[in-house]
Amino acid sequence: MKTPTPKIKIGFMGLRPSRFGIRGFAVPNEADELVPIPGIEFTALADINAESGQAAKELFGFKRAYTDYREMLKNEDLDAVVITLPTSLHKQATLDCLAANVHVLCDKPPANDYEEMLEIAAAVERSDKQYMFIRQSRFSAVAQATRQCIQAGKLGNVYAGETKWIRTRGAQVRGDTWRTNKEKGGGVLIDLGIHGLDLLWYCMGNPTPVEVTASETPAFKQFAPDPEQYTADDNFFFWIRFENEAIIQGSFAFGMNQVGPKGWKKPELDYSDEWQVNQICGTQGGIDIVGGKLITGSSTDFELSQLPVDPALEGINPMITQAKHFVECIQQNKKPQNSIEQAVQLMKMLSALSKSAEMKRTIRLDELLTSTEN
Ligand SMILES: NC(=O)c1ccc[n+]([C@@H]2O[C@H](COP(=O)([O-])OP(=O)(O)OC[C@H]3O[C@@H](n4cnc5c(N)ncnc54)[C@H](O)[C@@H]3O)[C@@H](O)[C@H]2O)c1
Known part of the structure; x- marks a missing residue:
């Protein structure tokens, strides 16, 4: 008789039960x-x-709960x-996990900036463990269909992407959270911007970025309880040029004086x-990922249709698809779709964008450190 494959022993670091991380690994059974x-x-x-921790332990049936993640790594024989955790802890926690010889799945952003990401990449290279960063939108039915349409040439030459995530006027003017503190991993670019940028970049086939131009403003800082603590951008606008001559433009706001549709x-x-x-x-068609629509045809004779999504993915929470992929990569020792190399490129783009906004000029990506210089 075949011996059953042992289950992967998973630990979680930092989880409010209402948050996504753990829910991406849990599904309801017949008894709900x-x-x-x-x-x-x-x-x-x-x-x-x-x-x-206790609430999550009870809700999801964990064996043990700790308040110090280092204790968990020391006491438990975890596989992954x-x-x-909050963004500013991602780098250290990842390094600690790799040092403890466990596979890592880390939430977005994979690090606070590009330099931190290079440290992580060096540690991943030294280890024989899997590393993957969370970008669940890549696993949605529409994202998969978009990438496949582009790969199949349905859009012709893909030359532009546009991404926006706008919250109107003062949605997050609290100034008392890490999200409005740049050093702690806050700011609308790294918090919300990463979603749309990564989604378009992934669907467009992860082209190599060449240069970026950006502008940032803390537009609602004056309303924060302590404006000194409000150090992050809350309005961010950018333009990225890729080696294949495609561009991505983006606009993101925690709060903005703009009237939404x-x-x-x-x-x-x-x-x-x-x-x-x-x-x-592209030159022959376009895709609205949010609406799940494909437009093709000439300028006078266009056809609007639903994106041809895979029925096996339709209606499935992409966090679950992503979690299954992570588990499969561990079981089959296969490279994750959200790879360490892509995490490095993504963080390089984000750091170049921040630098461009700060220096008020275009930044070429080759102005930033490379892994070999680190
Ligand atoms: N993938 C997504 O769509 C998505 C959505 C929301 C948030 N996030 C990411 O998730 C991360 C957490 O965001 P959040 O809003 O849940 O943050 P949060 O501030 O609510 O913290 C999350 C949890 O970490 C715990 N925590 C804080 N410091 C800790 C420490 N030193 N040791 C152990 N636990 C600690 C907190 O008690 C909390 O339960 C961020 O990096 C954010 O970017 C991702």
Whole structure:
């Protein structure tokens, strides 16, 4: 009789039960209880907030809960760890996990900046463990269909992408969270911008970035309880040119004096207080990823259709698809789709964008350190 494959023992670092990380690994069973996806067991978790940790332990049936993640790494015989800690802790937690010889899945952004990312990449190279960063949108049915349409040449020469995530006027003017503190990994570019930028970049086939131009403004700083603590950008605009001559332009705001289109998410409002745009254009067609639409044909005779999505992915939470992929990569020793090399390129783009905004000039990517210079 075939011996069953042992389950992968997973630990989680930093998880409010309401948050995404853990929910991406849990599915309801027939009794409507949340159970781990096949192939894994929820072994342990660590959250500095004992109450949150305890709540998550009970809800998901973890064996043990810790308040110090280093204790968890020391005491448990884990195979893999999922890091959903605040951004400023991603680098150290990843290094600690690799040193403890466990596979890592780390939430976005994979690091606070490019230099931190290079440290992580060096540690991954020294280790024989899998490293993957969380970018669940890549695993959605529409993203997969978009990438496949582009690969199959349905859009012709793909030359432009546009991405926006706008929250109107002062949505996040609290100034008391890491999200509005740049050193702690805050700012709208790295918090929201990373989603749209990575999605378009992935769907367009991860072209090599060449230069970037950006502008940032903390437009609502004056309303924060302590403006000195409000160091992050809350309005960010950019333009990236790639080696294949395609471009991506982006606009992101935690709060912005702009009236959103009617009917986006909240049909009862005359305007939307939050909306997103993710569109890719080619010489023969274009895709609206948010709307799941494909436009083809000539300028006078166009055809609008639904994106041809894979029915096996339709309606499935992309976090679950992503988690299954991570588990499969561990089981089959296969390279993750969200690879370390892509994490390095992504963080290089984000750091170049921040530098461009700060220096108020175009930045060439080759102005930044390379891994060999590190
Ligand atoms: N993939 C996504 O779509 C998505 C969505 C939201 C947030 N995120 C990312 O998830 C991360 C966490 O965001 P958040 O809003 O949940 O942050 P948060 O500030 O709520 O912290 C998350 C958890 O980490 C715990 N924590 C904080 N410091 C800790 C420490 N030293 N040791 C152990 N636990 C600690 C907190 O108690 C909390 O339960 C961020 O990097 C964010 O970018 C990703």
